[in-house]
Amino acid sequence: MAATRIDGKQIAEQMQSALAGRVQAFAEQYGFVPGLSVILVGDDPASEVSVRNKHRACAKVGIRSETTRMPAETTEAELLAEIDRQNADPTVQGILVQLPLPAHLRQDCILARIAPEKDVDGLTRQNVGSLFSGGQGLVSCTPKGILELIRRTGVPLAGKHAVVIGRSNLVGKPVAMLLLQEDATVTMCHSKTENLPALAASADILIAAVGKPGFVTGDFIKEGAVVIDVGTSRVEGKLRGDVDFAAAMEKAAYVTPVPGGVGPMTITMLLENTLEAAQMQQEAAR
Secondary structure, three states: OOOEEOOHHHHHHHHHHHHHHHHHHHHHHHOOOOEEEEEEEOOOHHHHHHHHHHHHHHHHHOOEEEEEEEOOOOOHHHHHHHHHHHHOOOOOOEEEEOOOOOOOOOHHHHHHOOOHHHEOOOOOHHHHHHHHHOOOOOOOHHHHHHHHHHHHHOOOOOOOEEEEEOOOOOOHHHHHHHHHHOOOEEEEEOOOOOOHHHHHOOOOEEEEOOOOOOOEOHHHOOOOOEEEEOOOEEEOOEEEOOEOHHHHHHHOOEEOOOOOOHHHHHHHHHHHHHHHHHHHHHHHOO
C-alpha cells in the first residue's frame, strides 16, 4: 500500500487561515497589528524571492511587514547599528535577517545582536538555549514546522524511535530537541556515522536534512515509517529532496514531498513566531 503524502501546502494554508483570526483578535485587544521587519543585505536573487514570499504570507494573515534593504558592501558596524535601531523600535515586533549574508559579514555576530524577544527565526543563543533547557522562547521555524507535520499524521511520538540525518544548527540539532521534548527516543546521524542505512531503517520517524538529493534510498526506510524530507537541491532546474520519493512512497506510511512539504510550513511558523513575539512583548510590558 502506497504511503500517504503529507501535504505541507494544505496544512500551511489551514494554519494561516487560523492565524489570520488570531492576528485580528490581537489587534482588537491591543490596538495594533504585529510588525515583521526583514533586513536584506545585497541582491541575491534567491533571497529576493524568499523575502517576497514572506511579505505575501504576512499580508495574507494581516501581519504588517517591511523590508530594510542594504547594499552588498554594507559593513558589519552599519548592519549592527541597523539591528540596534530596530531592537529599540516599538513598532517592530519581529526582526529577521535574511540569510545568506555577504561573505564579509559574520553571521553569528549579526544574529546574536537581535533582541531575543524579537528573534522570530529563533536563532539567537538565548532562544536556542531556551529550547535546549526546556525554557520559554521562540523556536526556529523549520524544526517547528517539521514537528507540526509529524503531529498532523496522528502518529504518537512518545516512545517512538526518531532518526535525524544531519546535525546542523538550523535543523538537525533543534528538531532533535523538539522530538526529545515529545518523549521520542532520538538518534542523530551525520557524515561520520557508521552503518547509517541500518540505523535509519530502524526509525519510526526519519528526518533527512543533509542537502544531498536522493541520498536516502529505500534501504534507509523502515516499513510504515514517517519520513520527513527537509532537503532542497536544484537538479536540472527542478527542486529535489534528500529522499528518493518513489522508494519512500512504497515503504513508508507518511512522506513529505519536495516541493510542497516542509517549505510552506517554514514560512507559516515565521508568521506564528511573529504573533507569539508580539504577545510575549505585550505580556512582559504589563
